[in-house]
Amino acid sequence: MLALFSRILKLSGKYKCRIQGAFVCAFLESILSKMPIFLAFLVLSGFYQKTLTGTKCLYIGIGLVGVVAAQVIVHYLCDRLQSAAGYMIFTDKRMELGGHLRKLPMGYFTSGNIGKISSVLSTDMVFIEEIAMSTLGNMMSYMLSALILLVFMFFLDWRLGLAAAAVTLLACFTAKGMNKVSLKEAACRQDQSEHLTDAVLSFAEGISVIKSYNLIGEKSEELTGNFRRSRDTSTAFERKMTPWTRGLNILYAVGIAAIFALSVWLQQSGSLSLPYLLGVLLFVFDLFSPLKALYGEASRLTVMNAALDRIEAVLNETELPDKGTAHIPNESSGSPEICFDNVTFAYQDKEVLHNISFSMQKNTMTALVGPSGGGKSTIANLLARLWDVKSGKVTIRSTDIRDVPLAELMEQISMVFQRVYLFQDTIYNNISMGKPDATEEEVYEAAKKARCYDFIMALPDGFQTVIGEGGATLSGGEKQRISIARCILKDAPIVILDEATASVDTDNESYIQEAINELVKGKTLLVIAHRLNTIRQADQILVISDGRISEQGTHDELMAKAGIYQDFVNIRKKSSGWSLA
Numbered sequence: 001m002l003a004l005f006s007r008i009l010k011l012s013g014k015y016k017c018r019i020q021g022a023f024v025c026a027f028l029e030s031i032l033s034k035m036p037i038f039l040a041f042l043v044l045s046g047f048y049q050k051t052l053t054g055t056k057c058l059y060i061g062i063g064l065v066g067v068v069a070a071q072v073i074v075h076y077l078c079d080r081l082q083s084a085a086g087y088m089i090f091t092d093k094r095m096e097l098g099g100h101l102r103k104l105p106m107g108y109f110t111s112g113n114i115g116k117i118s119s120v121l122s123t124d125m126v127f128i129e130e131i132a133m134s135t136l137g138n139m140m141s142y143m144l145s146a147l148i149l150l151v152f153m154f155f156l157d158w159r160l161g162l163a164a165a166a167v168t169l170l171a172c173f174t175a176k177g178m179n180k181v182s183l184k185e186a187a188c189r190q191d192q193s194e195h196l197t198d199a200v201l202s203f204a205e206g207i208s209v210i211k212s213y214n215l216i217g218e219k220s221e222e223l224t225g226n227f228r229r230s231r232d233t234s235t236a237f238e239r240k241m242t243p244w245t246r247g248l249n250i251l252y253a254v255g256i257a258a259i260f261a262l263s264v265w266l267q268q269s270g271s272l273s274l275p276y277l278l279g280v281l282l283f284v285f286d287l288f289s290p291l292k293a294l295y296g297e298a299s300r301l302t303v304m305n306a307a308l309d310r311i312e313a314v315l316n317e318t319e320l321p322d323k324g325t326a327h328i329p330n331e332s333s334g335s336p337e338i339c340f341d342n343v344t345f346a347y348q349d350k351e352v353l354h355n356i357s358f359s360m361q362k363n364t365m366t367a368l369v370g371p372s373g374g375g376k377s378t379i380a381n382l383l384a385r386l387w388d389v390k391s392g393k394v395t396i397r398s399t400d401i402r403d404v405p406l407a408e409l410m411e412q413i414s415m416v417f418q419r420v421y422l423f424q425d426t427i428y429n430n431i432s433m434g435k436p437d438a439t440e441e442e443v444y445e446a447a448k449k450a451r452c453y454d455f456i457m458a459l460p461d462g463f464q465t466v467i468g469e470g471g472a473t474l475s476g477g478e479k480q481r482i483s484i485a486r487c488i489l490k491d492a493p494i495v496i497l498d499e500a501t502a503s504v505d506t507d508n509e510s511y512i513q514e515a516i517n518e519l520v521k522g523k524t525l526l527v528i529a530h531r532l533n534t535i536r537q538a539d540q541i542l543v544i545s546d547g548r549i550s551e552q553g554t555h556d557e558l559m560a561k562a563g564i565y566q567d568f569v570n571i572r573k574k575s576s577g578w579s580l581a
């Protein structure tokens with residue numbers, strides 16, 4: 001438990017003093033909470049020894065009122081300090097985690113970690129800030145109360161003290177065993193909770209596919225299965241804990257009876273005076289209640305430990321190094337704009353790109369084509385440094401992109417993905433995030449170039465229309481054009497374009513094509529190309545197959561070669577792995 005306290009103190013950073021203050025208040029509160037019993041003991045022993053005077057009674061009465069008042073104040077302070085500290089610490093932690101997630105390689109998000117991230121940000125952090133902070137304060141207070149009562153037992157009689165200490169020790173051992181079980185079960189519970197979060201997210205995200213393929217029954221069954229497993233894990237946890245809590249309760253009851261019997265025996269044998277026996281009677285029923293409460297909350301401690309493990313695990317994930325201080329020059333001075341120099345790359349252990357070398361001159365277009373799974377997207381992602389190469393290097397104007405601050409690299413590159421993501425915000429803000437200091441005119445101009453100005457103006461709130469839940473719903477093509485407007489506004493010299501494979505209606509397709517033509521004017525363009533029209537216009541075509549460049553040249557050169565490219569073009573309509581429009 002002490003380890004957990006120090007873990008929390010370490011986590012609390014600049015709010016450490018608040019937490020320490022809360023612990024001091026908890027300590028004072030435990031002393032104050034036992035004072036009324038002590039005062040009652042004074043009254044009884046004074047009464048028995050006939051030393052109780054009216055003035056003494058008055059002082060004791062005033063003392064009692066003072067104690068209760070002080071207890072209320074200290075309790076209030078303790079509550080304020082610990083609950084506010086919980087919210088403050090976790091506001092900072094969430095921001096730290098947000099900053100950290102931004103710097104993690106994309107692989108982290110695509111390897112089934114989304115459930116983990118949402119459960120850390122919601123369940124774990126909320127649990128610690130709302131429940132665990134006050135639980136810790138309470139536990140601190142219980143621990144100290146137990147200690148004070150034990151010391152008082154020694155003060156009454158050392159044999160009674162020893163008996164109480166023996167019961168406390170036995171309770172500690174039992175609680176240790178209980179903690180072990182609870183720790184093991186807490187890990188299972190959390191695993192199940194992550195599975196459940198994943199299942200719910202995947203159900204919600206895929207609801208349109210689920211409906212269109214009539215899979216509601218099947219997928220609901222899967223989800224229900226997850227809910228059931230979650231219920232079973234929780235009930236199994238409770239079932240496994242019950243014998244331990246019952247055992248502890250029996251131990252306390254037997255302990256109280258034994259101490260009570262011992263004190264009566266001591267009094268009968270003349271070793272304990274009557275006021276002291278009365279003192280024991282006053283204390284003995286309260287003797288183990290702090291311990292009871294302490295171990296009653298112990299399961300929360302294990303949940304808290306597990307939650308802290310998970311928060312730390314996410315915070316300890318290795319970030320993409322961003323210590324570079326080099327700058328990409330504005331002019332390439334004769335060197336290629338972009339160069340892949342003998343690049344290999346692996347997802348975990350699986351090498352998917354082998355010795356890729358090519359260069360792109362300024363304001364030219366390079367098309368990546370080839371069968372599905374060949375490695376086209378991976379090449380595009382390496383240029384944007386969503387991952388780092390395993391060996392070799394990627395340079396922009398002769399500067400290794402790993403040596404450049406990530407923010408500066410991102411200023412050089414715009415990406416248009418097939419899957420458009422617009423934020424739940426106004427259309428204006430969704431476009432202007434391409435250049436936060438853009439003037440209104442620049443935003444409108446970008447919208448016009450991206451062929452979306454007219455349909456935006458036709459919306460009731462125009463550019464102030466909110467997109468997403470509760471806001472305007474836009475067609476896929478309209479969303480695509482808004483995302484292109486964002487890129488046009490950004491005006492980065494390099495554009496990475498993942499050409500859409502999904503068919504949109506003819507009007508939309510021609511608008512999107514016009515928007516893209518505007519975007520790529522005077523830019524260096526790397527396009528994952530699917531349409532023959534696009535591919536034909538490329539200054540160079542790279543055929544990527546099995547992680548290698550299997551052919552390289554212009555459309556005419558490759559068609560003259562009678563190789564894989566020519567085959568693909570000739571059988572394009574029959575080809576299932578690589579579609580050319």
Ligand SMILES: Nc1ncnc2c1ncn2[C@@H]1O[C@H](COP(=O)(O)OP(=O)(O)OP(=O)(O)O)[C@@H](O)[C@H]1O
Pocket residue numbers: 107110111347352370371372373374375376377378379
């Ligand atoms: N996040 C990932 N983790 C592990 N392996 C991955 C990941 N992304 C892609 N791969 C694997 O890397 C290889 C190259 O994939 P990549 O997406 O680059 O191919 P592609 O040519 O773009 O395919 P497509 O045309 O279907 O999009 C494939 O074998 C794929 O399974």
